[in-house]
Amino acid sequence: MSAIQSAFPGAVLESKVESDRRLWITVDPKRLVEITQFLRDKKDFDHYSGAAGIDKINDNLFEVVEILTSHGAHQVVVMMKVKVPRDSPSVRSLTGLYWNANWYEREIWEMYGINFEGHPELYPLLLPDELVGYWPWRKDFKGYPDTTTGERAIEQVGPDGYTEFKIMPHPEMIKAGVVPERPKYPTFREREEAEIKSDSEMIMHMGPQHAIVPGPFLLDLLIEGERVKKAFLDVGYIHKGIEKIMENRTYLQGIVYTDRMCYLASITNNEAYCGAVEKLLGITPPERAQYIRVILAELSRIQSHLLGTGEFLTLLGAATYSPFQYMIIDREDIVYLMESITGARITHTFVRFGGVRNDLPDGFADKARPILKRMRERTEEYMDLLHSDPIYTRRMRGIGVLSPGDARRLGVSGPPLRASDTPYDMRREDPILVYPDLDFKVVTRKAGDAEARVEVRLEEILESIHIIEQCLDQIPDGPIQEKLPKKIKPEPGEAYYRVEDPRGEMGFYVVSDGSEKPYRVKVRGPVYAYMQALPPLLEGAYVADVVAIAGSMDACTSEVDR
């Protein structure tokens, strides 16, 4: 990609072509926006995939990595880095170029305190408004628990004999200036109330605990009559800090945490993380292990789609029958198949660096084939049933239409994007494992409405079944684990690896500093992107359709919050 170099002499400080699909460049922070614009307009990098912040405390630098890709024009992923000094970190915001840069930059701001010039709303996203102390993901952060002493709280016995625990940092510490105070900004509530313009408008809360939401998040709708005027999203209710936890665990222990991000996609999360670490270690798993991973990934896709669709259909009030029950019954078979391989039902921790944990059990193919066959019949039946259900079609057809242009602009991926006529699938875009040897088609729909999204999911189940059947036919004998170094300590470096999650593009960006713990792990999840796209999608919709629209995205809050 010397085109960038020639177009911007002197702006590219470092560059590395890792393979024909990965390009790492470090650019001058002053010219970041120019270069990005050039890439977007001239080189078809129309998909902003995410951004990550890294605290290079030893070099006294912050790094921001912007991940740019293209929707099908080519398969190159540009990892564009800017380095800014630690004492006055500020980067130009890319929100002007890519709409969906908004949340990624907000997250970096709240975690690292890197200012984004020109960002429209630098408010906390995952962290609560009331949090004390600031920039928790900086390496020198001393909040609670204080990692230097391990103390979580200070125990004090009052004069009345009661013991009080003061969570650190406590108010006195803040007053004494040990912990810098957060800057002041309007809270979520103040922000949304500022939008109420007349008496005829009101705010309706959906959540944090609401039937449509698969986990806790707050969806506030500013409504006028029956129409949604504006939607506000507050996420972060189950922020677990997994990325930070993984910095304090060894590489191997990290696998366990990837499971917990989204239990419906735990295999693909494992896969993405292990893939990234394998890249750092420079190993490839043996072929049999690759097949096993593909089988599991597809099984997990089937069960995830079944549960997602079933759950959602109940909310729509599919009155005369309850597809949820049927789909759960079918899902049970699939989950049982997975359990017979991995030994666990949902949190598998199964993929290992350079292989898998154990081999397929004896007679797996014979057991799987009839189940897959039945699954195919059932899925076809569901498609037929849904198609002929008048209540369902009334509620879904033409609702929440996402045009191809909008879908790309908002940065969604996975089934919602494919339902908007964009054949963007990581298994094709960034083929991993043995996917290039397998025959499957990328399911797309033209309509882009809620119905199309469900159709895409159901048809993907059929494709997955097709893939698994091929795998069962083709799987070779052989070892399932590549030889590993005794201690997993990758050379200093970084890797980005993405897979097609049941819900879309899932990427792991892992930075190693040569020790046995990762220096930084960034998760680029698909649901994060959906969630961000939800407010614009809901604008102008009827309140009654909100459920259909939000539900058809098949979200998983746990992964958004991580």
Place this chain on the structure above:
Amino acid sequence: MVLKSLKYTLKTALTTTEVTRLYPEVMMELPANERGIHELDATTCIGCGSCARVCPNSCIEMVPYKYGNPLKNRKMQFPQIDYGRCTFCGLCVDECPVSCLKMGKRTEIAGWDRKDIVYGPDRIAVKKFSDKEVAELEAEAKRQAEEKKKAAAAAAKEKAAKAKGKENKAKTKPSEGGEA
């Protein structure tokens, strides 16, 4: 078209086999590599503590236990697992150098108290020695230790002798040199 769905409901009701589980009475069939409660083979565990080190949740603690093999496990320390924290990830099983830790099909862990679900080696051991065997093994260990001690003492003696010899030699050397 609502009839179609009704028809489907009826069809499923009549043809699908029973799906509800009669759980406490009938346990579902678990696959061979189910990851349930750990099974420790106390006769082969060497007490290396690898399992405790790899556990991401630090739920393994090494505790003393009597019925192991003192020949291999000198300190007689065996894993104790806190099921209040275990995520059944199986890393400890993979890490064990002598493959004495496995995960079995037992999955019921409920207890009244948090302490109830901390399983010591006595509760996870599936293979262990009896008192008599332990006594024999201990005697054997003692004997071996003594032998070793003796051997060590002998070796030390020899070494000392050698060193003395060397010293003597060293002492004699300059004198030799002087003579020459």
